[in-house]
Amino acid sequence: MGRRVVLAMSGGVDSSVAAHLLKQQGYEVIGLFMRTGAHAETAERRAKTCCSVTDALDAQAVADRLDIPFFALDFERDFSRIMDNFADEYLAGRTPNPCVLCNVWLKFGKLWAYGKQVGADFVATGHHARIVTDPDGSPQIARALDAGKDQSYVLFGLRRELLPNVLLPVGEYSKEAIRDLARELALPVHNKQDSQEICFxxxxxxxxxxxxxxPGSSEPGRIVDEDGNEVARHEGIEGFTIGQRRGLGIAFGEPRYVVQIEPQSKTVTVGRREALEKGGLEANRFNWQVPRPKGPLACSAQIRARHRAVPAVVEPLDGDRVRVRFDSPQPAVTPGQIVTVYDGDLVLGGGWIDCAIDPADVA
Structure with a gap:
């Protein structure tokens, strides 16, 4: 089997150590940096992103240190689609997750297409997740060894047929071990902090x-309470997200949260925290990482990057839609975000949250 691999190098410590691990395992590694056109102006901000000019220089320095070929690819036009989607989703009253699109469209899409052009057999990234083999010999995405850094949640969109060609070398290590390795190897990014913000x-x-x-797309509307009484006006629904508490500009004497955004009427509803509790959700564009079940399937469901997966049941609906019912209500189910469902550590699939379901409506 071939041993050439293209590796997405962001200039961070994870992808840098991934290059070392792959080379140590005998792969011929080609480092690729995605030039997206996203910029950060200050040193502090550059330290929190993943695709600035400084990041490219860091990735180049690591490649030189490890003696692997390195190329920067121009993905600015493709990345513009992700930025457009981000803006359009907020204007539609949803809260987007651009990193998922970056993974699907670019890192495991365009970057892999380039890899095949140069004769690569694999594509790799520094994600904290694993590729494991299920009992029938098929590869599956699984949670990382370091649960606190696990990123399997954002990888649900990978095509199943691509998984035999995917390598995720850092998923078997704790974050502490990765930093220790970077320090031992004298990699210039060993103490670089993790990216924390959306790069653009x-x-x-x-x-x-x-x-x-x-520009010019904002439309004013009403802010109402749970009884439909107007309590304020807003300049555009793009300024709100489900679960938001701060910046509402309303004094109630006790906390109020955004509990609903109605894009057609441009109405934002605020309410008490208990109004955020939902019994389930419906999602679309669901990508199964296992054969599509014929009926409801017990699972655990994760609805945010920092949400602890909870017991649930996922049920396929028509087309690429599913319904997820939580065993107990969960707060701030947010349209536009993603839901990933698991069997233990194994990713069963995931999709884009379309709407929340009230506890009383969960059958």
Whole structure:
């Protein structure tokens, strides 16, 4: 079997150590950096992103240190689609997850297509997740050894037929062990902090980005309480997300949260925390990582990157839709975000949350 692998190198410690691990395992490693056109102006902000000019230089320095070929690919036009989607989702009252699209469209899409052009047999990244073999010999995505750093949640969208060609070398290590390895190898990024922000919004001002990207698209509307009484006005639903508490500009004497966003009427509903509790959800564009079940399937469901997966049942609906019913209600089920369902550590599949289901409506 071939041993050439293209590795997405972001200039961070995980992908840098991944290059070493792959080379140690006998692979011919080609490092690839995705030039996206996203920029960060200050040193502090650059340290929190993953695709700035400084990151490219860091990745190049690591490649030189490890003596592997390195190329920067121009993905700016393709990445523009991700930024457009981000803005459009907020304007539609949803809260997007651009990193998932980056994984599916670019890292395991365009980057792998380039890899095949140069005769690569595998594509690899520094994600904290694993590829394991199930009893029938098929590869499956699984949680990382380091549960606190696990990123399997965002990999549900990978095509099943691609998995035999995917390598995730850091998933078998704790984050501490990865940093120790980087230090032992004297990699220049050994103490570089993890990226914490969306790379094309280094100042963390999502609202300004959306309005700059789509000027003139904001539409004012009402903010109402759970009884439908108007309590304030807003300048655009893109300024809100489900579960939001701060920045509402309303004084109630006790906490209020965004519990619903109605894109047609441009209405934002605020309520008490208990109104955030939902019994389930429906998701679309669901990608099964196992054969599509014929009926309801017990699982655990994760609805945010920092959400602990909870017992649930996933049921296939028509087309690429599913319904997920939680064993106990969960807070802030957010349209536009993703749900990934698991069997233990194994990813069963995932999709994009379309709507939440009230506890009383869960059969």
């Amino acid at each position: 919004i280094p100042d963390d001002d999502y609202l300004r980005f959306v309005r700059d990207r789509r």
